[in-house]
Amino acid sequence: MLLQLNIQNFAIVRSLDIDWQAGMTTITGETGAGKSIAIGALGLCLGDRATTNIVRPNCKKADLAATFDIKKNKMAKAWLKLHELVSEHDSECILRRVISAEGRSRSYINGSQVPLVQLKEIGQLLINIHGQHDHQLIVKASQQCRLLDNYANHPTLLSEVKHYSQQWHKLNKELETLQQSKQQREAEQQLIQYQVTELDEFSLQPDEFTTLEQDYKRHSNAQDLLDTTLSSLQLLSENDNFNILDALRECSENINSIARVDKQLNDVATILSNTLIQLDEANNDLTHYYQQLELDPQSYAIIEERYSTALQLAKKHQLSPENLVTFHSELKQQLASISGDETRINTIIEELEQTKQHYYDSAEVLSSSRIKSAKSLSKRISKSMQELNMPHGQFYIAIESNKQAGSGKEVINSNGADIISFKVSINPGQVLEAMHKVASGGELSRISLAMQVILADKVITPTLIFDEVDVGISGPTAAMVGKKLQQLSKNTQVICVTHLPQVACKGHQQLFVSKITDGELTETRVSELSKENRVKEIARLLAGDKISQHSLANAQELLAG
Template sequence: MLTHLHISNFAIVRALEIEWQAGMTTITGETGAGKSISLDALALCLGERADGLAVRPGADKADLVATFDISALPAAQQWLAEQDLAMGHECIVRRVIGHEGRSRGYINGVQVPAQQLKALGQYLLSIHGQHAHQQLLKNDYQRQLLDAFAAHPELLSQCKQRWKQAQQLKSEYQALQQNQQQREAQRQLLEYQVAELDQFAPQEDEFAALEAEHQRLSHSSGLIQSSELALQLLYDNDESNAFAMLRQACFAVTDSAAVDPQLSPIEQMLQEALVQIEEASRELRRYAERVEIDPERLLEIDQRLSQWLNLSRKHQIAPDTLALHHQLLSQQLQALAGDDERLVELELHIQQALREFSSTAEQLSVSRQQAALELSARIASSMAELSMHNARFFIDIQPQAPERANGHGWDQIEFLVSTNPGQPLQPLHKVASGGELSRISLAVQVILADKVTTPTLIFDEVDVGISGPVAAGVGRMLRQLGSSTQLICVTHLPQVASQGHQQLYVEKYTDGIHTETRMRTLTDDERVQEIARLLAGENVSAHAIANARELLCTP
């Protein structure tokens, strides 16, 4: 519930403090006094677009602060907690607007963007302007009103999700179908490439091994000759070899080491060298015996390397990556085969998704049909209370073809009305006059507000074009609503103003240089005078005062 509003340097308001009460509060005043200024301030507090024109001339900034009691608003409490903005059972919303047009928003002292102010606002109050009834002519808005009355948010959410899922599956299916011709050409190329590489069967690290073997076989004769020469020099030459000479040197040093122990390390090194030469000689002999001169194997390797290099050039890759490239092409071919399988799979998923959507849409339609009967009856009853005694009202729900369905289901919803006896029911936009539309809109808003239990409702001159007995009915309807919901109503009708549990008066002062708007709560006597003024104009008579007292005594 709105409890307090502070306005500073906003439009023609210098400073204003308003304490709000529960029940129905009416706001009246002379034309041009700024009766809607507090509502404009509230709208800005809750995220409406701001500009520098909102700042009072001569001031640097406008400061607007609204305080709400949210102890009975669990949805608002939950939202604030989720945003880490909670502050007990009170919520303070502030908007500061600079003269250059920039603004800053705050929730419980924390600066937030305007989008968050607007997101919070839906849990705190609902503002209905004097042109809100024009929305009632739109089919989408009519559907929203019926859904709000039916109170089936889970069905709506489920229907939207299942419709979205079906559309996503359809989009994927269509994309795969559109690329099918291109995929077929790609498949044929890949099948040829993979078959060619399958036949060649390149193995990982094979290219390096082939190059090494080719190098060895092409130089086998030279390798044998050099190995045998080294073996002769190291060990096999009977006349002179390194092993024999080193052994003689070792004998000489061994004899000397017996005389001088300082030669012992050298003796040790020579002994180790003898062992190394002997071991190297054995390895050279084994190597020379293993080296083969194999022209056939060399030719075979030469041919495979030639094929390898040709395939690498053909695929424009490095030779040592051919085996990996083969694997990648095989995977791509498998993926294309998977696309065909995916198309079949998608067809099944789409059918299943559409069945689930149809089931939910059917449940939603049944819920709407039931709610439409009750809402139609309540609107028709309210229209009679608003002096439309011969009017009939009906909410028509027609299922559309599956291809015209959407995330809201498949229902086409149309508000039908007949305002005169013998006149058939017709769409609202073809029949209702401005005054009739305003009354129907008000009846719908009151009924839905009661059904949805919006915490604070604000009606900004929604009674324009209404007078006489109709105005009395509007006043009674609003007061009834104000018994369970905080209601703020800007009005020019005495029949509506008198129904308020309390009344605020807006007046404009000027000293010839500056103009200022003020708002104050009227006492009981002041209310009589103000209602009389609304009845009779500037010349308030005793008869007007008597009528005013009668209105105030007839809740």
């Protein structure tokens, strides 16, 4: 429940602290005094959108804080624990909003700064605010569906239906995308298939081009290689008149012989010996290489053709020959992916049918529950209408299926397969019609209030706030509204901004809103009324500014009742 509301520099409020009690609290005051300012400030603490003009003139910021007792609120406790926002006193939750004159806003939960969305999330677990214009919403189909589902307590069923609805739409969108691109995909598939076939036939292996390039260069220069190798061998060893090996060998032997006389030549002798060994090895390798070389036009023709084809394919696909193998692999993957798309289309069609069946199964369970709850809610609202000065009032919730069988169009949405319509009859013999056609503004207001009381009793929120929802109601009807709200306060905290004495007198606590001004600045104040002052305020609501003994007696009688 709401324990305290602190308001600083908000609208025409300079500083205000309000302590709230359990049960029912009524808020009254003169016209224009700002009876709904506290509700507006509380709304900002719960995450409502802020504007720049809410900060009191000549002030830098507005500071608003609401303190709640959550000892018995398991859902709020669980939410705070989940988001690591539990306070030192885990039985309390403090929501705070600081708004600058420029419109910048900061939000806090138990002293920790948080995104505004988190104020909204926790706020829904703490308070339910019903505004004076709520009756205008109940003529909308979406609101009517939501009200029925709230009464029937359908979060689990709605979640299941929504899940299958979202899954179906996701699959359907994927299918449409695949089908729309099918023609383009088929043309692409033909091109890639041709390219893959061409590369398959060529069948270039990893690192083959490097070897192929080397072989091509060797065969294309075979004659030059033979001639140069032969001349080099002649110079090294095979010329009988003179060759390097014979000359070096003779030189090495000469130096070795004189090194025995002068040790200073040992290093030279060693170098010549090592050089002779290396040249001899080079000569052997070169001889072996020469013997392997051959002029083979047939092999050269095969290598030349394959090398030339590799270059042509690389040029055709605008890449280097070394990347042909990788490109070939990527093309095959693309081809497999396109083929997979066709398989995916068939799979999606099967999944769509399965998901649609799951959706309609879940929607049917939801519809059955709605029909059952609609009967119960219709009876209760009809009874409340009759109690609220509509003696012949009848209320009926019509539920029709939105499934368009045979039209070829699937009607699958997150709210299920129902079209829900609230119908009323106000006068004897009047046919049940849509609410907006037969009910006046005042009658809609009473019907809305009846719904709010019934739903609030069904879906308990720790604190319920009614902000002038009794507009357009008077006399015996007002007395019944006050009685209903007081009954409701046995289970939950009720705060009601009202102008009706019949409602105000039912509060266990009554707050009075007044406005003072010094001619330049205006300030709103809120004070809790004593028993004596409550009598005077109820009398004022009954008779206006001229309070008589008769109106005071009537006020005492109302409070006693």
